[in-house]
Amino acid sequence: MSRIVYLNGEYLPEEEAKVSIFDRGFVMGDAVYEVTCVLDGKLTDFDGHMARLARSLRELQITCDITPEEWLAIHRRLVAENGLTLGGVYLQVSRGNAGDRDFHFPPAGTPPTVVLYTQEQPHMLDGPKVEKGVKVISVPDLRWHRRDIKTVQLLWASLSKMAAEAAGKDDAWFVEDGFVTEGSSNNCYIVKGDTIITRPLSNDILHGITRAALMKILAERQMKIEERPFTIAEAQQADEAFYTSASAFVMPIVEVDGVVLGDGKPGKLSKRLREIYIEEARKNAI
Numbered sequence: 641m642s643r644i645v646y647l648n649g650e651y652l653p654e655e656e657a658k659v660s661i662f663d664r665g666f667v668m669g670d671a672v673y674e675v676t677c678v679l680d681g682k683l684t685d686f687d688g689h690m691a692r693l694a695r696s697l698r699e700l701q702i703t704c705d706i707t708p709e710e711w712l713a714i715h716r717r718l719v720a721e722n723g724l725t726l727g728g729v730y731l732q733v734s735r736g737n738a739g740d741r742d743f744h745f746p747p748a749g750t751p752p753t754v755v756l757y758t759q760e761q762p763h764m765l766d767g768p769k770v771e772k773g774v775k776v777i778s779v780p781d782l783r784w785h786r787r788d789i790k791t792v793q794l795l796w797a798s799l800s801k802m803a804a805e806a807a808g809k810d811d812a813w814f815v816e817d818g819f820v821t822e823g824s825s826n827n828c829y830i831v832k833g834d835t836i837i838t839r840p841l842s843n844d845i846l847h848g849i850t851r852a853a854l855m856k857i858l859a860e861r862q863m864k865i866e867e868r869p870f871t872i873a874e875a876q877q878a879d880e881a882f883y884t885s886a887s888a889f890v891m892p893i894v895e896v897d898g899v900v901l902g903d904g905k906p907g908k909l910s911k912r913l914r915e916i917y918i919e920e921a922r923k924n925a926i
């Protein structure tokens with residue numbers, strides 16, 4: 641069934657939504673995006689996603705005058721029109737169409753291109769990955785150095801994920817200067833005893849909205865957190881590992897570069913944190 645999508649102020653069947661071949665997002669990857677999870681038909685961590693969107697736009701000097709209230713209304717209308725209960729809303733804002741391929745700023749007043757659509761994900765809450773845990777390989781981090789901006793330039797992320805799948809694994813962890821930065825589309829954590837270790841925020845990683853929500857949960861429960869970089873060798877000796885993202889919540893990891901963690905099953909703490917995160921996300925969903 642065709643979805644209703646949003647394009648530049650209009651709600652259209654997906655086949656009718658057309659973007660110019662001159663669009664900066666298409667020719668230069670000059671665009672930012674967000675993915676907000678939908679649980680029980682409601683938006684989770686919505687304010688966090690909109691705050692990060694505003695920051696990404698500011699960092700790239702893309703002008704978009706849609707207000708937070710309007711973003712919420714667009715999201716809600718798409719969720720309602722498409723009857724979405726479990727999945728996500730993809731949002732993208734590009735620098736727009738300057739009328740030709742050109743590296744300069746588009747003429748003043750060129751509107752950004754704004755696209756939103758819903759994506760169903762019926763197995764977000766269960767499925768084999770949740771039950772068995774995921775297996776990751778490591779690859780060098782060959783991305784640019786502003787990973788804190790959520791741009792659509794996902795070439796290395798998708799090549800790495802495809803390499804992992806070709807190797808019979810699930811995902812890739814990026815490594816730079818000997819330390820894990822993050823996963824292809826998630827933030828990474830290892831567990832040693834009762835301590836949860838994750839890389840601190842900087843321009844080296846995306847400031848995950850799920851990470852922020854989880855850190856709040858951990859702090860409220862006075863759990864031990866160490867924000868510091870870790871190596872693949874340290875991860876291989878960890879008791880547990882997991883990653884977080886808006887569409888995966890807290891996902892247990894059971895293997896790193898061929899080394900099985902613990903008994904090879906999703907760790908107790910990872911599973912518990914997944915439950916708590918989903919519970920809190922449900923409570924806070926709007």
Ligand SMILES: Cc1ncc(COP(=O)(O)O)c(C=O)c1O
Nearest residue numbers: 825826827846848849850885886
């Ligand atoms: C590179 C990267 N890191 C981390 C994340 C997790 O961010 P969030 O929790 O906001 O989904 C993502 C999500 O797409 C990502 O692409």
